[in-house]
Amino acid sequence: MVENKGKILVVDDEPSQRKMLKANLSLDGYEVYEAEDGSDAIGKVSAGFYDLILMDNRMSQMDGIDALKEIKKISPAIPVIIITAHASVETAVEALQAGAHDYLTKPLDVDELRIKIRQTLEFWRLKAENILQRRRLESLFEASRIVGKSPVMREILETVAMVAPTEASVLILGESGTGKELIANALHQGSARSDKRFIKVNCAALPETLLESELFGHEKGAFTGAVNRRPGRFELADGGAIFLDEIGEMSLATQAKLLRVLQEREFEPLGSTRTVKVDIRIIAASNKVLLDEVKKGAFREDLFYRLNVVPILLPPLRDRKEDIPLLAEHFLKIYNEKNNKNVQGFHPRALDALMRYSWPGNIRELENIVERSVIFSREDYVLFSELPEVIREASGDTLSQEVREGFKPGMTIREMERELIIRTLEDNDGNRTRSARILGITRRTLQHKLKEYDLDQQDAHPADSDN
Ligand SMILES: Nc1ncnc2c1ncn2[C@@H]1O[C@H](COP(=O)(O)OP(=O)(O)OP(=O)(O)O)[C@@H](O)[C@H]1O
Ligand SMILES: [Mg+2]
Incomplete structure (x- = not known):
């Protein structure tokens, strides 16, 4: 029995040609069906699915390209290979434009045909897998x-999807x-152990001896205070998985024991001669x-290579800034829900500052x-002025080149702020509303600062006589 590799429909009005193709392709393990002209093919395609259609272009009833167009309406993704009578570029182009996957010319080279069919089916199989x-x-x-x-x-996520099940x-x-x-x-969730325990240990949170007893457990009386036998996290994780967080903080002695767990999947609890085996x-x-820790001698090289079977290196956020708007939206949704708020998004200027x-x-x-912005925002959109100072400061575009050049190291931040307020007001003819907007603060805050810096005796701009 030859394994069935797919259903092929051979469309040709010449019975001898059909017989020849059928005989050859059946030998390759395909299930071959015949149609005697274009309309017969259309009928067969509407009645059932074929993996591939092999169709002669020149047929007495309906030519192959017309039939192809109809077939594409019924089953748009089905790959069709057109066989043209002679090497005519126009017909080939016409066939491809009508949606043929490929074309072959007569006289047919059967080996070439078989390769084409194999490649086409392989192409679609891979596509489906992707x-x-x-x-x-x-x-x-x-x-x-x-x-x-x-x-x-995206690359990291692909790695995660590939190694998770291993x-x-x-x-x-x-x-x-x-x-x-x-x-x-995510690695645990995507694994076959996902319904088993996922035990987490923060190696930085515990002093050395405590970490060892936490990981490997101890017998009664193993050390002062060990009043009872206690199983360690490795034992608790048996059958599931363990997450060793901040592993760079682990002492060399504990690293040696961990290496043995990695190599042999076994260890002895503190104060015990009993060997515990874990999966x-x-x-x-x-x-x-x-x-770097390995080079410094602070981390065992053999342990490093044991752990580093599949390394995943998460880049800092500043190296993937295009993710900032997505993440901001994502957290906005989460914290809107948590706090029963309905903040719509970030004002463009605020988002710009987040990006910088x-x-x-x-x-x-x-x-x-x-989270903080959602809680404190009083508007539909988070405003630039509502963002923390560190972020507003990093958004250097509030300063014109001229102003920026006037600030030199040696000034205090207060001096700089005072100077900046004076210059911004000057630039804007004393218009406080506009200056406040440019400075990224509310008008009320500006007024407060003017008082603080003894600048408020200056005449306000006529346009500012609100309140
Ligand atoms: N790609 C992401 N998409 C959505 N949320 C994320 C993403 N990356 C991190 N977070 C969220 O950011 C926060 C910090 O992530 P996590 O605790 O995993 O970082 P960490 O690298 O373990 O940090 P630390 O080294 O400080 O322990 C978590 O609330 C997490 O849900
Ligand atoms: Mg963490």
Whole structure:
């Protein structure tokens, strides 16, 4: 029995030609059907699905290209290969324009035909797989609430989707707040162990001896205070996975024990001679550049390579600024819901400032700022003036070149602010409303500052005689 590789419909008004094609293609394992002209083919396509159509262009009833156009209306994605009588460029172009996948010329070279068919079916099979893979990827990210469209982020997400279902150890590296824990969660969610425990240990939070007993457990009396036997986190994670966060903070002695867990999946609890065997997947994270720690002798090289089977390097937010608006929207939705608010978005100037800021605290910092903005915003849109000072300051475009040049190191921030207010008012003929807007503060704040800097005796602009 030859394995069925797909259904092919051969359309030709010459019975001998059909028989020849059928015989050849059946030998290759295809299931071959025949249609004796264009309208017969159209009828067969509307009645059922074919993986590929092989159609002669010159037929007495309806020519191949006309039939092709009709077939495309019924089944737009079906690949059709047109066979033209002779090497006519016009017919070939016409066929391709009508939606043919490819064309071949007579006299038919059967080997060429077989290669074309194999390639065409392979092309569609891969396409279908890609679509499925992409869908799987997207649902994983939706479930994990991971946002990101930048090329680096997409690449990372693809890696996550590929390694999640495997048993491989994963090392996630990235600055603080870049999403290491979020990625770790997605890795566990996408694995076959997702319904088992995912135990998290922050290695930086505990002093060395406590960390060891936390990880490996201890026997009664193993150390002062060990009044009972206590299983460690590795034992609790048995069958599931463990997340070793801030692994760069682990002492060399503990690293040696961890190495054994990685290699043998076994260890001895503190004060015990009993060997515990565990079946666990290990995911680790660090905000240190671990390879530097290896060079310094602070991290075991063998452990590093054991963990680094699949490294995932999360870039800082400042290196993927195109994700900022998406993330800001994402957190806006979350915190609107949490706080029962309905903030619509960020004023363009505010968003611009978010884009210019360098985000040393990365996504966590952005999340905090959005949360704060949602809570304090009194308008439909978060305004520039409502953003924290660090962010407004980073948005240097409030200063004209001329003004910027007047500020020199050696000035205090107060002097600079006073000077900036004076110059902005001068530039705007004393119009306080406009100056306040340019300075990115409310008019009330400007008035307050004018008083503070002893500038309020100056005459206000006539247009400003509101209140
Ligand atoms: N791509 C992302 N999409 C949506 N939210 C994200 C993304 N990355 C991070 N976050 C959110 O940002 C916050 C910080 O992420 P997380 O705790 O995973 O960072 P971390 O790298 O573990 O930080 P730290 O090193 O400080 O522990 C979390 O609330 C997380 O949900
Ligand atoms: Mg973390």
